[in-house]
Amino acid sequence: MAETREGFHEYWRETLDALARYPACPEVDLLPLRSTAFATLYGVRLTSLGPYRLFGYLSIPAGTGPFPAIYYPPKYQSVLEIIPQGTANLIRSRYITFALAGRGQRNADTPYAAMFPGLLTEGIDREESYIFRGIVADSVRGLQFLLTRRELDTARVVVTGNDLALITAALRSGATHVVAAAALFYRTAELAPRTQAYPLEEINDYLRLFPARAEAVRRTLAYYDLRAFAPRITATTLLMAGAPGTLLDALALRPLVTALQGLVTVHDSEQSLYKDGLYTEQWMAAQCGITDVQSILPEHWRESRDRAGHPQPSA
Amino acid sequence: MPKPASAEYRSSVRKPDDFDAFWDDVLRQASAIPLEAEVIPDPLRTSEEIEVFQVFYSSIEHVRIAAWYCRPARRMERTPAVMLLPGYQMDPPIPKEWARKGYIALSVAPRGKLRSNRQFNPGYPNLLTHNIVDRHTYAYRGFYADTWRGIDFLLSRPEVEPTRLGVTGSSQGGGLTITTAAMRPEVRAAAAGAPYLCGFMDAIELTHTYPYEEINDYLRLHPESRREVEETVAYFDGINFADRIACPIIVNIGLQDNVCPPETGYALFNRIGAEDKHLYPYDGHGHDAGRARHSAIVDRFFAHHLLGREVSR
Numbered sequence: 004m005a006e007t008r009e010g011f012h013e014y015w016r017e018t019l020d021a022l023a024r025y026p027a028c029p030e031v032d033l034l035p036l037r038s039t040a041f042a043t044l045y046g047v048r049l050t051s052l053g054p055y056r057l058f059g060y061l062s063i064p065a066g067t068g069p070f071p072a073i074y075y076p077p078k079y080q081s082v083l084e085i086i087p088q089g090t091a092n093l094i095r096s097r098y099i100t101f102a103l104a105g106r107g108q109r110n111a112d113t114p115y116a117a118m119f120p121g122l123l124t125e126g127i128d129r130e131e132s133y134i135f136r137g138i139v140a141d142s143v144r145g146l147q148f149l150l151t152r153r154e155l156d157t158a159r160v161v162v163t164g165n166d167l168a169l170i171t172a173a174l175r176s177g178a179t180h181v182v183a184a185a186a187l188f189y190r191t192a193e194l195a196p197r198t199q200a201y202p203l204e205e206i207n208d209y210l211r212l213f214p215a216r217a218e219a220v221r222r223t224l225a226y227y228d229l230r231a232f233a234p235r236i237t238a239t240t241l242l243m244a245g246a247p248g249t250l251l252d253a254l255a256l257r258p259l260v261t262a263l264q265g266l267v268t269v270h271d272s273e274q275s276l277y278k279d280g281l282y283t284e285q286w287m288a289a290q291c292g293i294t295d296v297q298s299i300l301p302e303h304w305r306e307s308r309d310r311a312g313h314p315q316p317s318a
Numbered sequence: 319m320p321k322p323a324s325a326e327y328r329s330s331v332r333k334p335d336d337f338d339a340f341w342d343d344v345l346r347q348a349s350a351i352p353l354e355a356e357v358i359p360d361p362l363r364t365s366e367e368i369e370v371f372q373v374f375y376s377s378i379e380h381v382r383i384a385a386w387y388c389r390p391a392r393r394m395e396r397t398p399a400v401m402l403l404p405g406y407q408m409d410p411p412i413p414k415e416w417a418r419k420g421y422i423a424l425s426v427a428p429r430g431k432l433r434s435n436r437q438f439n440p441g442y443p444n445l446l447t448h449n450i451v452d453r454h455t456y457a458y459r460g461f462y463a464d465t466w467r468g469i470d471f472l473l474s475r476p477e478v479e480p481t482r483l484g485v486t487g488s489s490q491g492g493g494l495t496i497t498t499a500a501m502r503p504e505v506r507a508a509a510a511g512a513p514y515l516c517g518f519m520d521a522i523e524l525t526h527t528y529p530y531e532e533i534n535d536y537l538r539l540h541p542e543s544r545r546e547v548e549e550t551v552a553y554f555d556g557i558n559f560a561d562r563i564a565c566p567i568i569v570n571i572g573l574q575d576n577v578c579p580p581e582t583g584y585a586l587f588n589r590i591g592a593e594d595k596h597l598y599p600y601d602g603h604g605h606d607a608g609r610a611r612h613s614a615i616v617d618r619f620f621a622h623h624l625l626g627r628e629v630s631r
Contacts, residue, residue, distance in 0.1 A: 081432045082407040082442040089576040092526045119409035277574035277604030301576030
C-alpha cells in the first residue's frame with residue numbers, strides 16, 4: 004500500500020477547521036414544480052469554505068419517517084440533477100435525497116463557473132489552492148447539512164457518487180454506507196498516462212503543456228489519493244469497479260479495497276447501465292431495509308409487465 | 319430479467335399538417351444569419367497527433383454557439399468529418415478519439431449548454447419544458463437549429479470533404495442525430511443511440527424518470543396546458559422527422575432503457591424513410607444501449623460510408 008503523504012492529516016484538518024469557521028446558514032425553499040404527492044422538493048442554499056454559497060436539491064418523502072437518505076455529493080459535470088438521470092422518481096417516496104452542486108456547477112456557478120473538461124486541473128500545481136480542496140469542503144458541508152434534518156434516520160445514510168463519496172465519508176462521520184466508483188483520485192498520477200479518455204486526459208493535457216509542473220501535480224494529487232483516505236472509512240461500502248481489463252477494474256482497485264475499514268463489496272461492471280444500476284439499487288435497498296425494491300425501480304427494470312411487454316407502473 | 323419491450327408498440331405521435339413548413343421556415347431563418355465563425359487554437363488540449371480548437375458560431379436569434387473541433391495533424395487535403403451531438407445533461411466532450419480514427423470532428427454545445435449559455439440559459443432541469451406551450455419559442459426550436467448550423471460550419475471549412483459528413487450521438491445526441499439527418503441532406507451517414515426526443519408523450523407514460531419526468535412535473539402543475547404541450551412537442555418529435563431521412567442510418571437501443579423507453583426507439587425506427595437502415599436492439603441493456611459492444615459497429619459503419627474502407631471485426 005502507498006504511504007500516506009506527509010502532511011496529509013494536517014492538510015485536511017486545516018481544511019475542515021477552515022470550513023468550520025463558516026456557519027452553513029441554510030435557506031430552504033419549497034419547489035412546487037418538482038413536488039409530488041409522495042415527496043416534497045426544496046432548493047437549499049448553504050455556505051461553504053471561502054465563503055462560497057452552494058445549492059442543493061433536498062427531497063423529503065411524504066409521511067412521518069424517519070427515512071433513510073441518499074446523499075449525492077458533487078458530480079464531475081456541470082449539471083446538478085435532483086436524482087440521477089434514469090432513477091425512478093418514486094425513489095423519492097422512500098428515501099430522503101439530497102444532491103449538492105459544488106462550487107462551479109450550475110446553480111452554484113456564481114462567482115466561479117467551472118469548465119468541463121478543465122476543473123480537474125484548476126490550480127492543481129498548488130495544493131493549498133487546488134479547486135478540489137474547496138469542493139471536498141463543499142461535499143462535507145452537504146453531508147453536515149443532511150445530518151441536521153429531523154426526518155432522517157441516522158442509521159441509514161448512503162453517500163453515493165465518485166471519489167468524493169469516499170472522501171466525504173472519510174472526513175465526516177455520519178455516512179453509514181457508501182456506493183462509489185473511483186474516477187478522479189485513485190493513483191491518478193500513475194494511471195493518467197495509461198489512458199486517453201477524459202477526465203484523466205486532463206492531467207495528460209496539463210502536463211504536456213506544463214511539464215515542469217509534474218512534481219507539483221504529483222504532490223497535490225497525493226493529498227487526494229483514495230488510498231490515503233481509506234483507513235478512515237468505516238462505512239459499509241459498495242465499490243463499483245470497471246469491467247475486467249479496464250483501467251479501474253477490481254484488480255487495479257485491490258489496494259483500495261484492502262485499505263477500507265468497513266465491510267466492502269466489489270461489483271465488476273457488466274458494461275450495462277441496467278445490470279449495474281439494478282445491482283446498486285438492490286444493494287442500497289437491502290442495506291436500508293427496504294423490502295419492496297421493485298416498487299421503486301424504473302418501469303423497464305421491474306419484473307411486472309403486461310402481455311404486450313409494456314411496463315406496469317405501480318404508482 | 320424483465321420482459322423486453324414490444325417491437326409492435328403503437329406510438330401516439332401524429333405529424334402536424336404544417337410540420338414541414340414550420341421547419342423549412344426555421345431553416346430559412348437560420349441560413350439568413352451569418353455564421354461569423356471563430357476558430358481558436360487550444361494549445362492545452364492539442365498534441366502532436368491531434369489539433370484542438372474552440373469554435374464559436376452564430377445560430378438562429380444570433381445566439382453564439384460553442385463547439386470543440388478536432389482534426390488529425392496528419393490528414394488528407396479534404397478529410398471526412400463527423401459531428402458529435404451531446405446528451406441532455408452531459409458536457410460536450412472534446413472528440414479527440416474521432417480524430418484519432420482519421421476524421422475531423424465537431425462536438426457541438428447547443429444553446430444553454432456550458433460555454434453556449436450566455437444568451438440562453440433555462441437550466442437543467444427546465445430545458446425540456448422551457449416555453450413548451452409555444453412552438454415558436456420552445457427551447458428546442460433554437461437548440462435543433464444550433465446543431466444544423468454545425469453542418470454549415472463544417473461545410474465552411476476548406477479541410478473538410480463536404481461529400482463525406484456523418485453525424486452521431488446517444489440519448490439526446492441520438493435524437494439530435496435523427497433531426498439533423500432529416501433536415502440536412504448533406505449528411506451522408508448517421509448513427510443514433512438510445513434516441514431521446516422521440517415519442518415525448520408516449521415516453522412520459524412509459525417511464526417516470528428524468529429528464530422526461532420534467533414534462534410530468536410541468537403537467538402536474540399546469541394540467542390546463544396539456545393540449546398546448548401536446549401540440550408543441552409534435553413539432554419537435556423525432557418520430558415526425560424520421561421519414562425525411564434518406565442517408566444510411568443505424569440505430570441502437572437498450573431493451574431495459576430506463577431513460578428513453580425502447581418502445582419509442584422501435585416506433586422511431588419504423589418511421590425512418592431511408593432504405594439503408596438497421597436497428598440494433600440490445601437485451602440486458604439500459605440507457606447505454608449496448609455501447610460497449612456497439613461502438614465497434616459504429617466504427618465500421620462510418621469507416622465504410624465516410625472513409626471508404628472496411629474495418630475488420
